[in-house]
Amino acid sequence: MAPFWIWQQPDWPNFSWNAEHLAPLLRECVQAQGRLMGMASSVGASLSAQSELDALLQNIVTSSAIEGEQLNVGSVRSSLARRLGLEQLDGNHVSQRSEGLAQLMLDATQHFEEPLTLERLLDWHAWLFPDQDTALATRSMRVGTLRGDDPMQVVSGRLDRPTVHFEAPPRHGLERQVDSFLDWFESSRNQTGLDPLLRAGVAHFWFVTLHPFDDGNGRLTRTITDLALAQGEAQAIRFYAMSASILEDRSGYYRVLENSQKATLDITEWLAWFLQTLLRSLQQAMTRIESVLGKARFWQAHRQSGLLAEQTKVLNRLLDGGERGFEGGISAAQYQTVAKVSKATATRHLAELLEKGCLQRLPGGGRSTRYRIRHPDDALT
Template sequence: MYIHEKENWTNFFWDNDKLSPILASVRHLQGRLLGRMESLGFDFIERATLESLILDVVDTSRIEGEFLNTELVRSSIARKLGIENADFIKTPRNIEGIVDVVLDATQNFDKALSETRLLGWHNSLFQTGFSGYQQIDVAKYRSGGMKVVSGNFGREKVHFEAPSADRVPYEMEQFLNWLNNDTSIDLVLKSIIAHFWFVTIHPFDDGNGRIARAILDMWLAKSDNSKIRFYSLSNQIFKEHKHYNKIIEETQKGTSDITKYLEWFLGCFERALLASEQNLEIILDKAHFWDRHKSTNINERQRLVINYLYDNYSKEVGFLRTSTYAKLTKCSTDTALRDLQDLVAKEMLKAEDSGKKTNYVIISPKKIRIPKINNEKTSAANI
C-alpha cells in the first residue's frame, strides 16, 4: 500500500527532537556561506553563482541519466544572466529548457508557483512534445497511469505507482495551495517536504524528478532570501543518488511520519553545504583567474580546457600534456602544442619539464594546483 492510498496522506509529521540539531547546523552553514559570498564583491558573486547554477543544471539532468555538455550549459546560463563577455554559442533545446527552469526557480523565487508557471516549466523541458522517441502530454497533467520501474523488458521491478490520473488535478491544487500559503514550517523543511509531495503525485508523463528538484531549489532560495547561489544540492544528490532513490521509495511505501526522509535529506543538504565551503576556494580562484585574464585573447579550445581543469578540480597535484589537450579538443598534436605554448606565453599556464615530456600547469592566483587528467580515460564526450 502506497502512502497516497491512505486517508489524509499529506498530514505529514516528524520528530522535532531528531531533526532540530541537524536543521540548526544546516541553517548555521547557510548563513555563514551566504555571509562570506556577500563580502566578495559583485564580480566574484556573479562567477560563483554561475558555477553553482552549472552544477545544478548538469547534475539534475545526470540524476535522470541525461548527460549535458558543460560548456554549452555555461554559455546558456551566462547569456541568460547577462554576464559580461559571455560567448554566444547556439545551444540545443533540451539544454535551453532545463536552464530556463532552474533560472526561473532560483532567480524568481519570490514569485508564487502557480499551475500556469509549473506547466510552463514542463513545456520548457519537452518543447518537441517527445520524451526520447515517445510522444507525451506536454504542459498538461498526465492523462494515464504512472509507474516508476527499473530492469529489463519482461523483468521490470515496480518501485512506485502514482495516484490515478483523475486524482492529479485535485492533488496538485492541494499541493500548490499549501506550498504558496502555509507559513508555519521552516523553509528548509518545507522545500524538502515539497519535493517528496510532488514526486509522490507524479503529475506529468515525464520530467517529474527535474521539476521536483527545481521546486526544492526554489524554496531553498526562499530560505536564503537571495538570488546568490553558493551550493548545488543536485550535485550532492547525484553523488548519493542510490540513497536518494531508496529513501524516496521507502517513504512512499510508509506512513505520514516522514522523520527518516527529512533526516536523510537534511544530512544530504548539510553535506552539500560543506562541499560548497571547500569548493568555494576553487570557484574564487577560477574567478580571480578569469578576472586577471579578461582582456587576454584566447580561442575556444583553450578556454574549454582551462574550464575543464577547473571544473574537475580535486586535491591531487596535476598537469596537462599535449596529447591530453589534443584528445579533449579533438585537434592535432601540432595544434595542441601551439595552443599550449600560446597559453604559456600569455602567462595562463606554465611549462614544467619532467624528463621526456612537458607538463602544463595553470598559473593559479591562489597558488593551488589543478589536477591531472588521466590520458587513458579522458574522453571528449565528457566535456
C-alpha cells in the first residue's frame, strides 16, 4: 500500500527541494533581510526597543490568533515590557498566561545561541500552558510532556463524519523522532550549503508534522521558526513578526501544509510559500520602521515649534497611522473631532500648522480643503 502521509515515506525525513526554483525568492528574502537590518541599525536605542516590543507583541498575539485564541493584548504587552526593561508595571496587571508567553518568546529569541534540547522544549510547552491558568487546567491535556497514545489528528466537519486533514506519526517511537529533529536542528546551524532561511522553513515543516504535544504544536512550531531565524541573523533583536503574515493567509497556510504532508519528501511547494510569507513580513517591517524614522525626523524638525497639545495630538494621529483613515488628507471638520475643539479653533490651529510647516494644503478649496503631514524631506511647494 502506497504511503499516504509524508512521514510514512521510506526515506522520511530526508527532505528535498528544487533549489533552482526557490533561488529567486530566496535572493529577494536575503536582500530584504539585509535592508531591514540596515534600517534597524539607524534607529535610536529607545525607538529600537519600542519597535522590538511591537514586533514581539505582534508575533505572540497573531500566533495565538492563528489557533483561534484571542489574547489580552495589554497583559501580554506589560509582560514583555517588564522583561525588556522598558517600564515597571504592577504584577497584578498581567496574567500567568501572558507571563508564560512572554517568557517563551524571549527565551527563543534572546537566548538563540543556546541549543534546543528536549528539556528546553518541554519547558516551552509548560510556559505555554501554565498550571495557574484555571481555564486551561480544567482541560485533559499533558503539559510539559509529549502527547499520549491516542492518534493525533487534525480534523474538521461533523463529529460523525469528520474530515481528517492530517494524522501525525504514532506515539510509539515519537521520542526517537523528536530526538532526530533536535539533533538535526543543532547540527544544521553550521551546515554548508543550507541557507538559514531554508533551514527555518524545513524546521517549521518537520516539527509541525511531528505534532509531538497534545496541544500548542502550531505555536511551538512558530517559536522554533523564530529561534531559527534569530540564529540565522545572529542577533536577538526582532523587528518583524512572521506569525502576523501567516495569519494574513491562514487558509493558505493550512492548505499548503496539508498538501505537503500528503505528498512526497520534495517540499518545494511548502518552502516557496514559507519564503513568500517571510518576504511579506520583512517588507511590512521595513514600512513600519520607515514610519518610525519618519516620525522621529518630523519631531526633530519641529522640536521648537511651540505646538499646542491639541495640535500635537492630531499630528501624532496622522504620523502613527500613516494617515490611515485620512487617506485624502484631514479636513477642518475631522481636526475638530479629533482635537475636540470648536470649528473656529480648528481653523486657527490648521492655519498655524501650515505656517509652521507641519502640514501642507492639498489641492481643493472651501469645505473640501484637506491637509496632510509635510515631512522634513518633502519638496517645498
